[in-house]
Amino acid sequence: MNTPTVGILIGGLIYSRIKKNGSDFEPISFYEEACIQYGLSPCFFRLKDITLETNQINALVKGEKGKYEMKVITIPKIIHNRGLFFTNKSKLKIKSLQKTGVIIFNDRNRYGKWGVHEILMKNEELQPHLPETKRASSRNFIEMMEKYKELIIKPNSGSLGGGVVMVEKKDRDLWEVRYRQKREAFTNEWPEIIRKKVLNKNYIIQERIPLTEYQGSPFDLRVSVQKNGLGEWQVTGVVGKVAKMGNYVTNVAKGGTCKTLNELLNEYSDLDFNEVYQSIEDFSIKAVTELNKYFPNLADVGLDIGLTSEGFPMFIECNGRDLRYSFKIAQMPEVWKATYTTPISYARYLFDSKIDEE
Ligand SMILES: Nc1ncnc2c1ncn2[C@@H]1O[C@H](COP(=O)(O)OP(=O)(O)OP(=O)(O)O)[C@@H](O)[C@H]1O
Ligand SMILES: [Mg+2]
Structure with missing residues (x-):
């Protein structure tokens, strides 16, 4: 039986882990098991391993001795994206790849x-x-303070919990801002930390969900x-x-x-x-x-x-x-394992429904 190759596009960190630990790295063994279950074979690579001109990639593929080895292969028709791309150049590369007919699912993975x-x-x-949400501005902050006793001010785009500020009404005109482990009380005059965030267009102000x-x-x-x-x-x-x-x-x-x-x-x-x-x-x-x-x-x-x-x-x-x-x-x-198996089952679905047999 023909076993199609599914591509798993990863970042540099995971790439080195595979090279070092191979199947001993749990997520990789999960992908491998899922691929056996769904009749696919996995290969792992970074964006820079793709050469559009030749339609080839230099991917990590499991060799006969059970170790991952670098191998030049044709770009797989289905790719599960697990990398994060910030530069326009990277995004363009993904787009060009898609234009050739390759299906990359979860192509974008940062959403404002x-x-x-x-x-x-x-x-x-x-x-x-949906908690009430506004873009950061002095006017919107004042409006939100009139409506809610607790607010969250946070970056529009990813921070792993960093940059998230909480603002809490303590008494009639008395407020407290919490940032990291610090607390600062204020009345009319906004503390520096609030001014900085509220005037930053890359932040949003949100009603705090209790x-x-x-x-x-x-x-x-x-x-x-x-x-x-x-x-x-x-x-x-x-x-x-x-x-x-x-x-x-x-x-x-x-x-x-x-x-x-x-x-x-x-x-x-x-x-x-x-x-x-x-x-x-x-x-x-x-x-x-x-x-x-x-x-x-x-x-x-x-x-x-x-x-x-x-x-x-x-x-x-x-x-x-x-x-x-x-x-x-x-x-x-x-459940942890299932979060790896399910995307592979989806890749199988894509092969069966979207890719013509050659
Ligand atoms: N409106 C809110 N009400 C209550 N808690 C909130 C609110 N917004 C954020 N939080 C708390 O702050 C944490 C971090 O916020 P959020 O998940 O929005 O951003 P992030 O995890 O920093 O962003 P990213 O995942 O993109 O790095 C949430 O998990 C939640 O605990
Ligand atoms: Mg979060």
Whole structure:
């Protein structure tokens, strides 16, 4: 039987890990197993390993001795993108590749928070799940302070929890800004940190969702939403991220820990796990279906979703390259593995439905 090759486009860090550890690096063994299951063979490469002129790549392929070796092969027809590209040159290279008929899913994997908010706002059903959001400006900040007791000011584009500021009303004219581990009280005159962020066009101002808490720390959820072997969206897994004691951001990069949703809901006896899970799933599928209209190759995202004390899902952000690692930390090995298997099953679907046999 003909075993087509699926390409996995990765960054430099993972590339060196494969060269060093090969299949001993867990994510790689997950891809390998999934490929056996779906009758594909994987190859790994970076953007710079692609030579458009010759239609070839210099890829890492498993050799006969079970070690990964560099091999020059034809560019695979289906590529799962797991890299992050910032420069225009890289983006152009991806575009040129697509023009030759190669399908690259999750081609884009950074989406500005403001743009995503605007897209989702267009759908009435999704609106109740979106915290009020405005672009940073003095006027918008004043307006938001009049409406909400708690605000979040954060960068429009990725920061792993860095640069996120919380502003909280303490009393009639008394406010407090929290940034990293610092707190600063203010009344009429805005502290430097606020002025800097509010006047920065690359920031957004958001109503702070009153997040559910676990042992006194706020938590939110990472929801892996992926296209599967039927070419349909599915929720592959949900995991909770709990902020470090005293912190207001849940990012693992900022000391957050990961726990299962079941564990986290234990403190909320009036919330039913199945009902909450169902509403997370419903919202997530609707949200990505909407985003997919604007980003046609979208196939694998990690949504950050907060819960209110009523168990109502509130959208925080959409990550284009879900690191998937939270599932490992929360000791959910099966789900962790499934986040790798599902994109491969989708690649199989693409081979069967979009690629003509030669
Ligand atoms: N509107 C909000 N209400 C409550 N908490 C929020 C809100 N926005 C952000 N947070 C908290 O801050 C954390 C980081 O914010 P967010 O996920 O939007 O950006 P990020 O993770 O820094 O960005 P990226 O993933 O692109 O690097 C969230 O996980 C959440 O804990
Ligand atoms: Mg986030």
